[in-house]
Amino acid sequence: MDGSVGVRKGAWSKEEDALLEKCIVKFGEGNWHLVPERAGLNRCRKSCRLRWLNYLSPNIKRGEFGQDEIDLIVRLHKLLGNRWSLIAGRLPGRTANDVKNYWNTHQKKKKEKNEKAVDQSGRESEETSESRSIKPIKPKPRALSVNWPTGTSSNSPGNQNPVKERETRAVLLGRAFGEDGSSGPVRPPSTSYTLDDLFQLETNEDGILVEGNFGTSDLLFDEDPWMN
């Protein structure tokens, strides 16, 4: 794979950051397999990419998540499941890692609260809304084939294969969000999408977003989303 024998691991030093940044500024993003050599770094390509995307990239927004961002994460997670990259794509300046870390932190607290609730009131929490009805869309939208937009119907194995079928849906989802599949790998768009966009999307693209019965009411919370 990486063929990386004896590459450096662990936290990045300021010198390494500077080298990587210099390299990206000079050559641009992409060609990650060339980056370690170009930058003069004893790091594997994955490490370089991750460091740039999660930390060094100038687009990254730091600091705490705002309430609107939290709401959006909660709703999108309900819709998409653990599709952190897609969720992060709706949050300008936030990375998938940020969102994932944030979610895991709060999920932990949430779980603990649920367990306490079980201790106190029996099995009430088994009936929590999430476990009851919503099946998040699980498949991973990946880069799209150049033939994808035209060659999907008759020869697509997705029609018989449920997994493929769901993948197709997920790809559609990515496209519907504005990810242009015709030009290579799926990338987060530069603009954000509002919940209104999501709702509209659901109306227009009936059957694409939805797995099971899913309505706009499923995205609404009457109470603190982290509770219960």
Place this chain on the structure above:
DNA sequence: AAGTGCTTCAACCGCCATACT
């Protein structure tokens, strides 16, 4: 002030999809 436990988040790992040869 020191020790301990908890939380956060950067980074690694393994896997998968696509592109390329």
Place this chain on the structure above:
DNA sequence: CAGTATGGCGGTTGAAGCACT
């Protein structure tokens, strides 16, 4: 068509910092 290279993702881990006793 098969094999290989590359990019990208989600899950997990561990170090550092913080809070509490």
